[in-house]
Amino acid sequence: MSKGTLKQILLLTDGCSNDGGDPAAIAALAREENIMVNVIGVLEEGSLNEEAYDEIEKIATAGGGISQVVYMKQLAKTVQMVTRQAMTQTLQGVVNKELSQILGREQEWDDLSPEKRGEVMEVVDDLGERVDFEVVILVDASASMRNKLRTVQEALVDLSISMDSRGGSNYYTLLTFPGKRNDTDIIKGWTSGITGLSGLFDKISVGGITPTGPAIQAAIQQFQSRKRRSMISYGEDEYELEERGS
């Protein structure tokens, strides 16, 4: 089994999109490209917006990912946990598929005896340690997020501490939306670590509209441009995981 590359979009937002159509529909497109969309809703203590809550969940479901709404204080830990859990879920899907190929019939996780599950889980854990990981981090920079960006930055550094402790490689790119001229601005191009991020959010402009859908679209394009570039530089195709768990 090739160790492959895992692709995720991590969307950090605090509210409803108001420009550019239904973000869940675009997330569904991402899923077709084998890119999982995870959403973290960043709330301030004591505020709960039903509409925002609903949209966050819908995007993640459509994107085959995981969503979690958190308050500022738990943000760092949640970002790490959601990313990790989504990763395990995807890998489990891959391993499941391999399994049913070997066993020659539709054998799903829940149909396995607890003993067999244990063995599969060991393979999943092992893959999670070695798989290469690419993530587009998509940060909502609409006005209401302004004072949360410092915490978001800390959470991202924390995420990179966790991911960089694995054996596999990691690549991140950071986008904010809305951008100055386009839907998104690339704050940091593809890089192998987020530790050099401090102060990056200081420069961004804060916009009034929240084009979440187009932003996810831009994130998908980031993967495509990365793929083209890596094909030029290495002259070979990347491994891809064929199936996502969901």
Add this chain to the structure above:
Amino acid sequence: MEKTNMNSRNEAPNFPRGTKLLGKWNRNVYHILKPLGRGATGVVYLADSKHGKVALKIGHNSMSITSEVNVLKHFGKVQGQILGPSFIDTDDCIVQGQKHPFYVMEYLQGVPVFDHLKEHGNEWAPVFMVQLLGDLSRLHRAGWVFGDLKPENLLITGPPYRVRWLDVGGTTIKGRAIKEYTEFYDRGYWGMGDRKADEQYDLFAAGMIFIHLIEKKRFEKGNDGKQTLMTCLERNEQLRPYRHWLKKMVQGSFQDAEAARTDLMKFIAKREDRHRKVDQSARPKRRKKMRRKAQKQPALVGIVDLVLVIAFLLITSVLYLVGQMI
């Protein structure tokens, strides 16, 4: 496989006393007695079974339950002493049409560390540290790192009092990335290292447990995590004597748990010795008063007495030291 949404998944089921659980695969029956605790991955119940009283952990997410079972089984393979609760059974059960994965382990009876210290005093904190470091050393030699080490995961059983591990869910193979952690005890959170599972990761957490046990509260890292920690070590009267040892713990200076244990043992012994010496210097004063009352006695008897007392004290402290080393 599961549709995952963390918001709905976090709710573990609530079972009233008397609920009967029938394992789908192994056909074992369990009767729920009462909830023991609630963790990130599920609820632990006290239950009745053919093995007697057991602890039964039931969760929503089959993956994390499976992960924990894997770890528990590996714990059984760590030779010599039993480190965590021993593993008994794992299965699925269906209650009110919903499937729940669960596993069953030995029920450890004891009290939380903080309760023990409240009742028996803080001098137990270093003792439990020594015990904990011994267990960590055995676990590390077997190729594992505990990961999510914190007071909530420790239980004091006995008497004789012994620290035991309650929840071994975060245990990770050495060299991999830590799966589960709690910020206060996490090296990464304090900006003092990565989350790679190595001996020093556990030692950092153990050091933080000691600080928490004495300081009685957790605190935030502030702008500079390392600076905040160092300030705390100097500020707290009870921590200050241990500061050199604690600094080595949190900075990863010990090669392994055994080195950390030996160092702590040496320090405790030296400290006890110093207490003795303080006692010694206090005693002659009392003796002087006594001598004034019995002035007619020759001075020589007093000197012989003094020599005897000093010899007695020396022998006692030597015996104590030997006792500690065994």
